[in-house]
Amino acid sequence: MVADHFGLNHLGIIMDGNGRWAKKRNLPRTAGHLEGLKALKKVIIEAANVQIKWVTFYAFSTENWKRSEEEVAYLMRLFTSKLLAELSFYRTHQIRILAKGNLEDLPPEVQKVIADTVEATKDHDRITAIIAINYGGRDEIVRSVNRLINENISITEEAISRNLDLPELPPVDMIVRSAGEKRLSNFLLWESAYAELAFYDALWPEWGALEVQTIMNDFALRKRTYGGIG
Secondary structure, three states: OOOOOOOOOEEEEEOOOHHHHHHHOOOOHHHHHHHHHHHHHHHHHHHHHOOOOEEEEEEEEOOHHHOOHHHHHHHHHHHHHHOHHHHHHHHHHOEEEEEEOOHHHOOHHHHHHHHHHHHHOOOOOOEEEEEEEEEOHHHHHHHHHHHHHHOOOOOOHHHHHHOOOOOOOOOOOEEEEOOOOOOOOOOOOOOOOOOEEEEOOOOHHHOOHHHHHHHHHHHHOOOOOOOOOO
């Protein structure tokens, strides 16, 4: 069957398997994270090629602070050293960078790099990559509700949506996960109410253009009714 790719506008990706990829090769977990960054670049290039306009990458969850101090420190250094350093890559492919999550609780140097990268890419218009960092779906909802309480605004679905981290984002159409795990792990809980879900066995560092094509074809075969009758 020939797939019609129309309609996949916003893709959410849970990047999983960096550690397992490294372990299979007798490498430190840090090597897996570095290879995972290369996969991210391949995926976003192909996403732009197939005209996906928005991709949200689950980069660091609110639960990831439970990992070893060494690994967390490495990941923070990776964000600091790599995010803004890829400016020529963003410019070449016209990638706009945004971030969502509880950014205020990140180390100051990470906050600065994020802010500088967002500012430097604000005029890029081919594809938007959203980095979910220190992000948790429950935490995002709680912070949204607290904003409403503080402003004495009635709590409704529309009000919560307007007070999420990046309310201007379109609804997420599909959430996918690598490495064979089949759970959302607190990712985009509010936004995923009507998202399609798909889970793939390949570890995240193994991902590239082929996986994006598979996602596009899988999405094209889904029938979305949003609670109506198909």
